[in-house]
Every structure is written in structure tokens, then in C-alpha cells.
Amino acid sequence: MMQFMLLFSRQGKLRLQKWYVAHPDKLKKKITRELITTILARKPKMSSFLEWKDVKVVYKRYASLYFCCAIEQNDNELLTLEIIHRYVELLDKYFGSVCELDIIFNFEKAYFILDELLVGGEIQETSKKNVLKAIAAQDLLQELVFVSLWKDEAVEGALREIGLL
């Protein structure tokens, strides 16, 4: 089971954190800080795996972003690399050639996509199409509910103005 996933930039700025184990906030911050420092200090020729405390850390750099997962001793490190890659592919499909700024400004979307790929630290869907379909449907639901709730004359007028109604 994956214990947590962190996304951080080359400058060491945290971009996304997903925890599947319950730690106090203080500990989470400590772990994050230590891991970011350790990984950024590693040379590019080194392997993607790190034995760190009682977990195995698997990380991979995509452009300016590091994707880093902590897994348990029994888990397959190579498969974790595949999971990371799958997540990157999904982000890329969703945002259309994703970049760090997409994830900064739409961090909630990045979380939503991750939540359709993993639940409780285990993979729940192996089809990219199904994940994107679920995300698109929920985005649509957000808009529909949004519109139906604002049945207000002023809003209607505004929507007409931009040609939506």
C-alpha cells in the first residue's frame, strides 16, 4: 500500500501531498522536508529507489517536478514507477501537455485525478479512459449544479450576454 505521495519542484516547493496514513501535521511536515532535501541531493545517475526509515521511497522526475511515493516493504518498486507514470499521463491528457503551473493553479483538479486513480493507497482503475471519463462527468456535474442553483435573473442575463443561454 502506498503511504503517501508528494509532488515537489526542483526548488523544493511542495506542489501536492496525498497521505494515506494518519500522521500528525507536524510529522508530515518533517517527513516532507527531510525527503525533499534527500531526494534533491541525489545525483541523476542514481536509482529511483531510496530506503528511508521503514519505507521504500520511489521517485521520478518529470520536467521540473519530482513525483515521490513511499511504499511498504512488500510492494513492487517498479510497479510504483508505472503508477507514477500513469498519473503523469492522466494529468497530461486532462490539462493537455501538463506543466508545473497547471498543477499550481489547478491543484484541486490534480487531487481529483489522483483520487480517481488511487483509493486508500491502492490502484483502483487501470484504464486511463475510465479515469478521464469519471473526471469529465464530475466536472460537468459541477457546472450543471452550478447553473441550476443560480436561476437568478441577473445571472441569466449575464449568461445570455456571453451567449451561453
Added chain:
Amino acid sequence: MWPYYDADDWSVLPPEQNRRFNPAFNMASIKQAINEAVERVSTVRMPAPTRLRDLIRQIRAARTAAEERTVVNKECAYIRSTFREEDSVWRCRNIAKLLYIHMLGYPAHFGQLECLKLIASPRFTDKRIGYLGAMLLLDERQDVHLLITNCLKNDLNSSTQFVIGLALCTLGAIASPEMARDLASEVERLMKSQNAYIRKKAALCAFRIIRRVPELMEMFLPATRSLLTEKNHGVLITGVTLITEMCENSVDTLNHFKKECGHREIVPNLVRILKNLILAGYSPEHDVSGVSDPFLQVKILRLLRILGRNDVDASEAMNDILAQVATNTETSKNVGNTILYETVLSIMDIKSESGLRVLAVNILGRFLLNNDKNIRYVALNTLLKTVYVDTSAVQRHRSTILECLKDPDVSIRRRAMELSFALVNTNNIRNMMKELLLFLERADPEFKAQCSSNIVMSAERFAPNKRWHLETLFKVLVAAGNYVRDDVVACTIQLISETQAQQGYAVGALWRALERDTSDKQPLAQVATWCIGEYGDLLLYGPPSEDADAPIDLTEDEVIDVYQRLLWSPQNTVVTKQYTLLSLTKLSTRFQQGNDMTHSFYRKIRQIVDTFGSNLHIELQQRGVEFSQLFRKYEHLRPALLERMPPMETARPQANGIIGMVNGESELEEEKSVGLEPILSAAPSDSSALLDLLGSTDLETPAPSSTIGNAPVNASPSIVIDNNDLLDLLGGLDLSTPATSSIPTSTSTSTIGQPPSTQIFSPMDTSNFLVDGLLDSAPVHNEIPSLIIFDKAGLKITFKLERPPDTPDLLLINMSAQNTGPAQLTEFLFQAAVPKTFQLQMLSPSSTVIPPSGQVTQVLRVTNINKASLRMRLRISYTGMSGPVLEQAEVNNFPALAWQ
């Protein structure tokens, strides 16, 4: 539209796949338009808060940390105020901003309750952000968890699948044990849902619930069984994950699944699914670089491993498919290797055919040669797990593994090191150690301690000869420096001590190492100074070494100079200085000039030792004061005191400690044997003589015995001859009935013998025994009255007997020899022999000289396992006024209390 995008693109994919079009793009622009419209309208009601992207832009624009803090604090204060005003219109936006602020590391827990309010809102947008906030902000605090449990329960019963999905996802991420108990039944219901989207999420929720509360496993069993009959990969993979967790958790469940799972047995069912995955043609939905759903394949392989472990039938059923996966998987990409890796793990773990195991180790061998360091890493890791199962198969890849010791990656180096040590054996020790010593020299500090003690252990086990063993130990001491563990010092010294033939080599090699700077090699300095102190004479006057680097024409003064440097250097530890100071003092008797008081060498040593008499460190000061006395008042004792240590025997104090902890009784046994052995071997000549001496006595019940002479006293050759006399002396002793208390009638040499033992306890007979009122209570008291066994020509010898209560077999005899005459008795030597059924150990006497009216004491430990009556032959020799005297005596009047 996207003004904040910089010119250079961070795109991950190659340019040809770089499409900026997506439905979501349109959606975003629509939403923005609506947002702007709504904002224009709502400003009438209340001022709209900063939008999320504006806040992010503001924060990113901050040039310093302080500036950023100002922006964040201002926004946080504003968000707090809106929370207080129960502003539900902008709550969603404010929470979203708060989550961004939280990610930057600022406190955001005041948003917890607002998240719960968002979750309770009917709007999907609110729920989505609310659950996201709950997953990020909530800890396991009881009160908040109760509230969210209620929200979750509501949404798990929603009619919208995505609302249920959000609730399940949140539960899967943050389920606490209480939450798991409260919501398990809801999750179980959803596992049977018609909707695959809900079913897969519910299965993983069940997985998390079991993780937190294993007792809840049973209620999920029926619903879990049907998950494997699915076509949908999402449901399949979550089902396999759930079953894996259950089987790993409980043996009962494992057996339950083996017996029945739906309508089929689980193993053939999994094999079928796996086979379909491999054989089915290209399916774009689940394809990853030409491999069909590697995620599912890996999960199935892992479950097969658990099912096949220690189960011959199940293993049999999966042999074929494992072989098929191992041979048919494409290995040019990481995906293929992922599956192979998992397959190898399964093959090694189940009761697989030998051919399959060879195939698996060969796959790992190929992995070791792979360009991808990740693959090399997992190969080493797996080999390390399998090396104890099949060493010979792994041995074939030894050279590749040794190559990995030079890998730039620290994780790979660590694995390679561990694996290398696992592969060391008698045949390859020389080569392996050469590589490992090279590795040790260049290794990071974190490796040095572990690597050096592993080398020491391997050398201990497999060393081809002592010379090689010593060479290796010295190399370790040099290469690992201060990282060497303390026990290496002790075992090196021990090895040198017991290997007499190599002492000349050792002292030369260590001298060369010591000449160089050793401030970062304290253990080396300690071994070297100890060794030079003991065998320094070999360094200067020993036979010329065959070693070409041996020091030539070394003078005493050169040695002293190095010692001076060691003792004065502030980098050396106190322990090293203690070794050095003792060694220096010993050198005064090793080197020929040491006894020449006028020689500069002697004066220098004295001077150095004297300066330590005022050292700030108490231990060094004490040594300084004590040693300097050896050059003054007790000059005559110095050569004898500083004699060479006898060869050390291998002692295993740790093993004794463990045995002692496990079993209190065996500790005694161990202690005894350990206590006796060194003395036995320390004076092999005289103890064997004494054994011979008793060997001639005729015994009905021969019992193992070890009669130990007094080593320091018996060490002179003349005593050995005396022992031969003793042999004659005891020859006539009749021991045919050792168990009875009857006394041999013909005791030719009995001169000082007391009346027969039958009379010993007669209260009338008080002439020899101080038997007062103690007699009745004697069994309770352990002290048995003393007896005078010899009183002649001014020498009176008394035995004081004692039986320690905790060891009933042991009799302690405190011998005291008193000089009642006017003249001093010198060269006093007291010897004793007992029948073979006893064990006798004589401790050293307090002195060999008895001044007039003075006394000498000596302790004899007699072990009497058979509870036989004790008899003893004595030989007493000393030089008195009229020259040497030799007396013999037999004691057969030991009180019954002394042996019963």
C-alpha cells in the same frame, strides 16, 4: 487567456503529442465566464473575496518569504472572518484558498469545520472541495471524526454515484478505527452494488477498513468472493488487492479462499485471468507499452505467491503460468521487467519446480546486466532474499555482483555489499576479501562500521591460514580507521596472542602502520601498542623477517619517539593512551637497554611515565604513579610483573551470557568450564603430569576429572620432575572403594594422618578438631571446622574447610601455613593430589616466603560430584635454616561434612 504561462514550456510529452486541446479547456473558459458574470451580479450583495488564482498569483509574486507571509496572513485573517460570518456563498472558494495556503506549510486547521459544512451542502462543487479539504486537513481527532462519520454515512446513501464515490474515496484515505467500525456495513452494502464505479471503490474501502480493524474481515467475505468473477479490470484489481490483504492477515481466511471462491477454486481462476491477459490480443484500454494491464498482472502474481506458499498442490497448479509469464514477457521496457520481477519473487516463494527456480535466478542475472539502475537494484535486492535458498545459483553471478560495489548509487552499493558477504565461502574468500577491502577503503563512513565487522566475521569463519587472517585484520584496521568496532581490537589482540608463529610478523607490520599517522585510526594504535609492548623484543632482535618491508636497524630511541608522539597527541583517546603507557612500561623490560639505568632509553621511559603521574585524567594519572613506582621502589619486581602475557584462549563471553539468560542452570556449567579451561591450557605440562599421576590409581568408577596444578608456581621445570615423584607416591594408594568411608588399612606413607573418620565426630576427640557445639547444626552452617594436617619442625599447616551453600559439590579449602620457628622459610611450595573422582583446582599462594611467625595462605577448590569420601596426598617443600626440606603427607581424616 493564459497570461501567466511563461514562454518556455514544461511539457512532459514530446512535441508531436503536445496538444493544448481538451474538453476541460472549454469547460474552464465557460466556468470563468460564468464566474465573472456571477461576480458582477453578487457584488451588489457583498464584496466578493479574492479569487483563488488571484491569490496564487499574489503569493507567487512575493519576492521574499516575509512578503509571502504578509500576503498569506492577510488572506487568512479575511478567511477567518468570513467563517465567523457564516458566509456560505463564498465558503467553497475560501476553503480552496485555504488548502493552497496549507500546502505552503501555513496552519489551516481552523478550516476543518468549514470543510464539514461544505460536505453537508447539496452542491456538488461544495462537496468536492469539502471532501478534498477533509482529506487534507483532518487528523484523527475524535470530535471532528464523529461529525465527518455522519456526513459520510449520508453521502454513502446518496443517489448520485459521484457523491458516493467522493465519500468512499475520503473514507479510504482517512478511515480511523472508529470510523471503520461505524461505516463497515455501509461499505459492505456498496460492495454488492450494480455499479462497477462504486463497487471498486467500496472494495478498496473494505481493504482500508480491514487494515485498521482486522476483526471486521469476516463480514466482507461473501461480497469479496464474487469480485473475482468480474470482467471490469477496476473491480478485478481491487478485488485481488482486498483478497491479498485478507489472506496475508489470517491463515483461516487463506484456507477459506483456497477451498471455495464463488463457483471455482481461486488458484485456477486467477491462473485463467492471468492467462487471458497474456494471450489476449492488443486492447488499447489496458495496454502499457505492449503489455496488457501490468497493474493487474502484478497484483495477481502477488496473490498467487501467497496462495502457493507452503502449498504443494497450489504451487503445482501455477507452475505453468509462471513459466509462461517468465518466458513470454517483453523485457525492453520497465513494464515488462516489473512483471518479471514480481514473477521471480513468486517463483522463489512458492514450492516451484527446480527448473523454474533456475529460470528465475537467470532472469535476475540478466537484470544485473541491465543498463537501468532501477532494474539492477531490484535484482540485487531479490538475490539477497534468495541467496540463502539457492546459494550456488547466485554464486554464478558473483563477478557481476562485485562489479556493483562500484556503482555510483548508494542503495545499489549497500545491497551489493550485503550480497557479497552472503556469498563469501572457503573457496572464494581470498578474492572476495580483496574486492571488499578495496570497497572498504573507498566506502562512505556510513558503510565502514558494518563492512569492517562483516569482513572480520567472514575472515574468522573462512580464513585459509593465520597469516592471511592477521593480514586481513590489519588491513581492516587501516582502512576503516575509527569506524572499526571495539570488539575488533579485542579479537585481533587475541589472535596475535594465540598465534605464536606469526607474532614476529605481526609486530613488524603493526610497527610500520604505527609509524604513520594514526590519529584517525585509534583501534589500530591500540592493537599496535599492545602488540609492540608484548613482543617488542621480536621487533628489534627477532629473526630477520622474510618480509621485504620489514624495518631494518630500528633503534630503541626511534620506538620511543613514536610513543612520545602518541602520548602527547591530543587526537588520541584516553583508551589509546592507556594502551600506550602500559606498552611503554612493558618495553622497558623487552629492550635490552631497559635495565641499563644509565642508558638514555631507560631515562626517557622513566621521564614519560613520571609526567603522567600528574595527568588530569584520573586513570592515566593512576597508571603513571603506579608505573613510576616500578622504576623506583619496586625496581626488582619490574621484570617479573611485566612478563609476557600467556597466550589467550578463545573466550565466548557473549554466548555464556545468552545461555545464562535462557537457562540459569547451564550458566553454572558454562562458567565452570570456562573458568577451568584457561588454567588447563596455561600450564599444560604440569596438569597432564598430575593426571598421569592419578591415572595409575585403580578406580571402579572412572569419572571425568581435571586436576589442575598451580600454574605460576608449577611453571618451573623442576616441579615437573617433582610430579613424577608424586606419581610414585600415590601408586600405592588403594582407591578401590572410594564411596565408602572405610580407611585403607595399609597406608605406607601416612605419617601425619588423623584417626579414622569413624571417630572424627566423637565429641571426645577435640584434639584435632575444634568441634564445639557446632556439630548438631553443622549441616546448616557451611563452615566446617578447621583441621591441622601438618605440624613439624616449625611449620604448621591448617585446613579451614568451607562449603558454599549454592554449590553443594564444591569444597573450599583455605590452607594456611604458619611459620612457628625462628627462621624465615623460603621457596615454600605446597602441592596436593586427589583421587580421579574429584576435581582439584589450586589457586595461587599468597607468597612463597614465610617470615618467622608469619603465614602463607592458599585456596584449594575441590569438586566432589560423586559425594565420595575425600582423601588427599600432600607434598610440602621449602628451604629452611638447614637447607631444602621435602615432606609428604596424606590426609584422610576429612570430616564427613566436608564431602557428604
